[in-house]
Amino acid sequence: AQTVTxxxxxxSVQEAETVTLSCTYDTSESDYYLFWYxxxxxxxxxxxIRQEAYKQQNATENRFSVNFQKAAKSFSLKISDSQLGDAAMYFCAYRxxxxxxFVxxxxTRLSVLP
Amino acid sequence: DVKVTQSSRYLVKRTGEKVFLECVQDMDHENMFWYRQDPGLGLRLIYFSYDVKMKEKGDIPEGYSVSREKKERFSLILESASTNQTSMYLCASSEAHRSSGNTIYFGEGSWLTVV
Structure with missing residues (x-):
C-alpha cells in the first residue's frame, strides 16, 4: 500500500519570504499523480498544485511550485512571496x-508571520 | 463552480445514537469518498463509492456504514455513535479515472462531537 509522509x-515563515514544505511517499508504481492541498x-x-509522475518538468502555479524527485520519491512544495492568506494546513496526496x-x-500547519 | 455540500457543519450526539451525515455533489462525479480528519493523523479513508449502490471499505471502516442510492448523494452512517468517533468528517468527490490526474473536491466538513 502507498504511504505519504x-x-x-x-x-512558520515571514511574510514575503519563501518556504518549502516536504513530502515523501512510498510506492512501487511508476505511474501516479501527486497533489498539494x-x-x-x-x-x-x-x-x-498537481504533478503527473510521467512529467519531468516541475509543476508551477503562480507563487507555488514543486520540486519533484521521482527517484527519491520526494515532492516538496515551495511557496514564494508568502502572504498572510497562505496560512493553512497543507496536505500532500498521492493517487x-x-x-x-487518494492517499x-x-x-503541515503553516503559519505566516507579519 | 464545483460544489460538494455537507448537510451539517456541527453536530453533537449522545453515545449510542444513530448518526447520519449527508453529502451531495453537483458535478456528476462517479466517485465519492468519506474521510475522517484527526490532528496528527491527516485524512483517513472510511469508505468510498465508485457508482450507485457500490462501495468499498477504506482504511478505517469499523463502526461506519455508507449508502449511495443516487449518484449525487453519499451518506455516512454511524450505527451507534461512540466517543472515539468524535472528529471532523470530510466528504469528497472525483471523476472516475478515465484520464490522468483527476483531482478530488471536498466539502466544508462536518464536526461531530459524541458525548
Whole structure:
C-alpha cells in the first residue's frame, strides 16, 4: 500500500519570504499523480498544485511550485512571496494511475508571520 | 463552480445514537469518498463509492456504514455513535479515472462531537 509522509508538523515563515514544505511517499508504481492541498481555517480543502509522475518538468502555479524527485520519491512544495492568506494546513496526496483512492499525508500547519 | 455540500457543519450526539451525515455533489462525479480528519493523523479513508449502490471499505471502516442510492448523494452512517468517533468528517468527490490526474473536491466538513 502507498504511504505519504510529511515530516514537518508545523512550520512558520515571514511574510514575503519563501518556504518549502516536504513530502515523501512510498510506492512501487511508476505511474501516479501527486497533489498539494490547502486547508485554510475555514476548513474547505482546495487544490494548490498537481504533478503527473510521467512529467519531468516541475509543476508551477503562480507563487507555488514543486520540486519533484521521482527517484527519491520526494515532492516538496515551495511557496514564494508568502502572504498572510497562505496560512493553512497543507496536505500532500498521492493517487495511483490504477486506483480511485487518494492517499493523504498527515499535514503541515503553516503559519505566516507579519 | 464545483460544489460538494455537507448537510451539517456541527453536530453533537449522545453515545449510542444513530448518526447520519449527508453529502451531495453537483458535478456528476462517479466517485465519492468519506474521510475522517484527526490532528496528527491527516485524512483517513472510511469508505468510498465508485457508482450507485457500490462501495468499498477504506482504511478505517469499523463502526461506519455508507449508502449511495443516487449518484449525487453519499451518506455516512454511524450505527451507534461512540466517543472515539468524535472528529471532523470530510466528504469528497472525483471523476472516475478515465484520464490522468483527476483531482478530488471536498466539502466544508462536518464536526461531530459524541458525548
Amino acid at each position: 510529511q515530516s514537518q508538523p508545523e512550520m 490547502k486547508q485554510p481555517p475555514s476548513r474547505q480543502m482546495i487544490l494548490v 495511483s494511475s490504477y486506483g480511485q483512492n 493523504f499525508g498527515p499535514g
